[in-house]
Amino acid sequence: MNLFKFFTKLLVTILVVLCILIGCKKSHTFKEVLYKNVYDTTMSLPYLNDIYNKYLGHILPFKLDIGLTKVFKEELKYNRLEPYLDGIKLDVDHNYLVPAITSGLVIFIGEKESLGNTIIILDSDGVEAWYSNINPKINLYDYIDKGTYIGDADSKLYLTFKKDGQILNYEKYIS
Amino acid sequence: MKNILAKIYIHPFTYLVILISLLTGLFKELVTFLYIIIIHELGHIIAASLFKWNIKKVKIMPFGGLTIFEDLINKSTFEEIIVLLSGPGLQFINYLIFKDITPYFNYYNYGLFIFNMLPIYPMDGYRLLFIVLTRFIPYKKVISISLIISLLVLLIFIRFDLIYIIILFLLLVGIINEFKNIKYIYNKFLFERFIYNIHFKKYKKIKSINNMYKDKMHLIYDNNRYITEKEALEKYFHKKL
Numbered sequence: 572m573n574l575f576k577f578f579t580k581l582l583v584t585i586l587v588v589l590c591i592l593i594g595c596k597k598s599h600t601f602k603e604v605l606y607k608n609v610y611d612t613t614m615s616l617p618y619l620n621d622i623y624n625k626y627l628g629h630i631l632p633f634k635l636d637i638g639l640t641k642v643f644k645e646e647l648k649y650n651r652l653e654p655y656l657d658g659i660k661l662d663v664d665h666n667y668l669v670p671a672i673t674s675g676l677v678i679f680i681g682e683k684e685s686l687g688n689t690i691i692i693l694d695s696d697g698v699e700a701w702y703s704n705i706n707p708k709i710n711l712y713d714y715i716d717k718g719t720y721i722g723d724a725d726s727k728l729y730l731t732f733k734k735d736g737q738i739l740n741y742e743k744y745i746s
Numbered sequence: 747m748k749n750i751l752a753k754i755y756i757h758p759f760t761y762l763v764i765l766i767s768l769l770t771g772l773f774k775e776l777v778t779f780l781y782i783i784i785i786h787e788l789g790h791i792i793a794a795s796l797f798k799w800n801i802k803k804v805k806i807m808p809f810g811g812l813t814i815f816e817d818l819i820n821k822s823t824f825e826e827i828i829v830l831l832s833g834p835g836l837q838f839i840n841y842l843i844f845k846d847i848t849p850y851f852n853y854y855n856y857g858l859f860i861f862n863m864l865p866i867y868p869m870d871g872y873r874l875l876f877i878v879l880t881r882f883i884p885y886k887k888v889i890s891i892s893l894i895i896s897l898l899v900l901l902i903f904i905r906f907d908l909i910y911i912i913i914l915f916l917l918l919v920g921i922i923n924e925f926k927n928i929k930y931i932y933n934k935f936l937f938e939r940f941i942y943n944i945h946f947k948k949y950k951k952i953k954s955i956n957n958m959y960k961d962k963m964h965l966i967y968d969n970n971r972y973i974t975e976k977e978a979l980e981k982y983f984h985k986k987l
Contacts, residue, residue: 616769616770616771617771619769619770619771620770620771620772623766623770627907627908627909628905628906628907628908628909628910629907629909629910630763630766630767630770630772630909631763631767631772631775631776631779631854631909632808632809632857632861632909632910632913633809633854633857633858633860633861634775634850634853634854634857635853635854635856635857635860676771710774710848712771712773712774713774713848714771714772
């Protein structure tokens, strides 16, 4: 009986795949629509989180905040600003504690070519904020609030803002 | 202990919560939450297997774990308290070891611990209240009194977060089912005393078979004289059969 069910599922899967393949072969517009909506769409986790929190409240129950986290609500301070690669280069103090400029989910921590150690924070609008040449003090897939301490920078900090792979103007985020 | 994995049951609403957390990127918080629940239940399971209790099911609910036993009601109170406290105990030890590993590890530990200690029907706080009350009040009354306390405490959960509405619903269904089962639970309590030779040190005089206490032997008033518990139970069950 189980074997019968398994083969039914297998055959249905093969049928669906073949139908889609034939569709792609026959019609060019179907292929384009499929590529656009299935392969090129990424689901934004912070966006869904924002929407859920707005209308339905907490996701996991009993998160009891008894005020034990260190409060670090800082604005970004720098001495000099100049364009660098896709973004900007900021001259900051020695061992500067970097605050987050946007709130969102940490989606990448690691080495980026010609930028050094990088943290990428994705916010609910789909904007990626890249903080480079930084010594990270947070973990991957943490939700970060605006103004949270995310890492140390040593006299130079590179910032880049991107959305869907396109570079955004930094002036909206840096005053 | 050997077949414990086969006894784990994950509630459909838990799957829903897992799905939502994955879609909104709360991977680490979800893992922390489930980890704390599993550690808590492990405490109960270890203590229960030391006393050779029969575990029926380990339920993972969206509000915490539940270990359900299929065993005698007339167990020693000492064993019950040990099994009860070992869950929060192990959770507390785990908290001390991994304290401050992430902020939300602390938050979920406090939250789950406090919720678990509330006197609401399937939680540990309820069972603790139950054990305390059975020392002073007849067994049958204890069930309904503690269930009414559960309902009153449940009022603090009226909030408009989806997750709290789900929890309220699940707890309410559980309490209503338990209310319906009071008759059968008490019958099981009497029947255990009838078929097994259960002995306690303390004696108490009571008016009717419905007023029996846990952890006590009874003398029951019947036709102008007191008869022993054994005779009264024999009379009760033979009349029924």
